Amino acid sequence: MSDYGMSSEELEQMYQEVILEASKAPHGKVGFAKGGASESIGVNSLSSGESTLQASHEYCVPAQSHQFNPTCGDEVTVRVEISDGSDGKPQRIEELVWDGQGCSISQASLSIMVDLVHGKTVDEAMDLFHDFHRLMESRGAGLHDEAVEEKLGDAVVFQGVSRYPMRIKCALLGWEGLKDSMAQALAHMETTNAKEA
Amino acid sequence: MVDFEAIRAQFPILDQQIHGHPLVYLDSAATSQKPQVVIDAESNFYRTINAGVHRGAHELAARSTVAFEEARAKVARLVGANAEEGQEEIVVTAGATAGLNLLATAFGNASLGRGGEAAKRFAIKPGDEIVVSEAEHHSVLLPFQELAARTGATFKWLGLTEDGRVRTDNLDEVITERTKVVAVTHVGNTTGAITNIAPIIRRAHEVGAIFVLDACQSVPHLKVDFHALDVDFAAWSAHKMYGPTGVGFLYGRRELLEALPPANFGGSMVELAWMDKPAQYMEPPARFEAGTQPVAQVVAAGVAAEWLMNIGMENLEAHEKTIAAELLKLGDIDGIRILGPRENVDRIGTVAFDVKGVHPHDVGQFIDAQGIAIRVGHHCAQPVHRHFGLFASNRASSGIYNSVDDARALVEAASKVRAFFKAE
Numbered sequence: 001m002s003d004y005g006m007s008s009e010e011l012e013q014m015y016q017e018v019i020l021e022a023s024k025a026p027h028g029k030v031g032f033a034k035g036g037a038s039e040s041i042g043v044n045s046l047s048s049g050e051s052t053l054q055a056s057h058e059y060c061v062p063a064q065s066h067q068f069n070p071t072c073g074d075e076v077t078v079r080v081e082i083s084d085g086s087d088g089k090p091q092r093i094e095e096l097v098w099d100g101q102g103c104s105i106s107q108a109s110l111s112i113m114v115d116l117v118h119g120k121t122v123d124e125a126m127d128l129f130h131d132f133h134r135l136m137e138s139r140g141a142g143l144h145d146e147a148v149e150e151k152l153g154d155a156v157v158f159q160g161v162s163r164y165p166m167r168i169k170c171a172l173l174g175w176e177g178l179k180d181s182m183a184q185a186l187a188h189m190e191t192t193n194a195k196e197a
Numbered sequence: 198m199v200d201f202e203a204i205r206a207q208f209p210i211l212d213q214q215i216h217g218h219p220l221v222y223l224d225s226a227a228t229s230q231k232p233q234v235v236i237d238a239e240s241n242f243y244r245t246i247n248a249g250v251h252r253g254a255h256e257l258a259a260r261s262t263v264a265f266e267e268a269r270a271k272v273a274r275l276v277g278a279n280a281e282e283g284q285e286e287i288v289v290t291a292g293a294t295a296g297l298n299l300l301a302t303a304f305g306n307a308s309l310g311r312g313g314e315a316a317k318r319f320a321i322k323p324g325d326e327i328v329v330s331e332a333e334h335h336s337v338l339l340p341f342q343e344l345a346a347r348t349g350a351t352f353k354w355l356g357l358t359e360d361g362r363v364r365t366d367n368l369d370e371v372i373t374e375r376t377k378v379v380a381v382t383h384v385g386n387t388t389g390a391i392t393n394i395a396p397i398i399r400r401a402h403e404v405g406a407i408f409v410l411d412a413c414q415s416v417p418h419l420k421v422d423f424h425a426l427d428v429d430f431a432a433w434s435a436h437k438m439y440g441p442t443g444v445g446f447l448y449g450r451r452e453l454l455e456a457l458p459p460a461n462f463g464g465s466m467v468e469l470a471w472m473d474k475p476a477q478y479m480e481p482p483a484r485f486e487a488g489t490q491p492v493a494q495v496v497a498a499g500v501a502a503e504w505l506m507n508i509g510m511e512n513l514e515a516h517e518k519t520i521a522a523e524l525l526k527l528g529d530i531d532g533i534r535i536l537g538p539r540e541n542v543d544r545i546g547t548v549a550f551d552v553k554g555v556h557p558h559d560v561g562q563f564i565d566a567q568g569i570a571i572r573v574g575h576h577c578a579q580p581v582h583r584h585f586g587l588f589a590s591n592r593a594s595s596g597i598y599n600s601v602d603d604a605r606a607l608v609e610a611a612s613k614v615r616a617f618f619k620a621e
Contacts, residue, residue, distance in 0.1 A: 103558035103559045
């Protein structure tokens, strides 16, 4: 029994210190959403892949994705800039920021995702996306794969959350935004390349 | 004196541990638990008299029809509606949402000229007005908003006071000579506030509008008499009044039900059907009950209604008042704000609250870890949350089986939430 008068194990497995800390001061959170979260919630004001997005470098393609969980109102806009591969190197996440609001699980997951994938190649980020998805589908069992768990780093703390079907979406919300925004950036590059060719 | 501990013992589901704690169920506004008599009624029906109703000449079909109609009559008595054969005022629906959609569709059909001369009183045309309130559940808001869009009517609403009550100080402005339908909730499903419906109904009738009541959160908690209230239509569900899921009821003043065109078409609602002539539809309530009805569930809902009448709605109301008083102590906790009336006056034991700096999902998880079930989210009422500047909240709601100790357990747990999440 903890101070909270409960069989605290389950709860503390879910809300590990890393999660509580990360949700207080999440990495990569930048206030760019129009009107602030309280005005935009439920009003799809942040349309995906706005053409007005400006890349910070000429060789980067920007894109963003708005994700919304209608049951609780968690929302996030993930914004990426992907290098276009014109230097012959694999496409890479050059910039990754987000704005939004939600529960501690969603906020901490976004923060840890930023730490993990910022600067990674698109392929590496997609591998991490799939590994994290598998972890969240493990119903609390984890992956039993030390190599993958090492790759996932702090994100393994969400193993406890994977026991709660209602909360899995909270942990995945930001990752879905990452996947969608990367896909948009890549699609944009393909269109541009096709036009040039 | 009603023994509420003995009543609680009639709910088998409550006798279990959740996360190592005895279950405290404070989510009756979402759905109530079922007493053993209701559970038995449903399974007994299948074991002994299951058959199609209103058709077939065999003995089981006859018994099943009697059971179905007796259930309708019990439900009618619970809400002060007519039960005599030929004068029925209760329509069986698939739930409150289905009932409200039925009504909006029927009004829409009348607007297209269906139902002949008698149905003209329901017809809505461009320039007419449909009025709801900002406290509505989406199942009232959306069917009538869509009806307005289909008919070209202007969609208007009654606003809320600071503590979330439906405003009645500007009725003459909002409800005008052009208003055709006024649909308002009896009790806010988020705020727990009992709407002061008498002046709204008076004003609606003054301008010749039809008044529709969402009775989902009132019928299970208060003594309700639709005749005395003078409402025209009312919808509610069985599963919130200790009955089964999948069933609801639509009350309609007999004279109005007789004039209302049907909304759903099919078997058992038509007297004569032709290939080359318009069909001739049955009298209410059959006209609105197309297709095979959920007979076992209706029979069990009738048992639930009878069970409630035996306990006495006044007794239930007084009991839940003591729980509401305890739940309202949530508002005394530092950083917790109650979304709805703070005083235990004209409200039920449904208490929504916001915990400063802690998202409802996290609050709900923390509370659940102690075996206490509350609802988190927007409770299908986004506009009322926007009124309070929020998207989601936490909601505790009482039922007949709750004790003051249940409410105390929640208040105790809620007082620790902000510390756990280190909320600033």
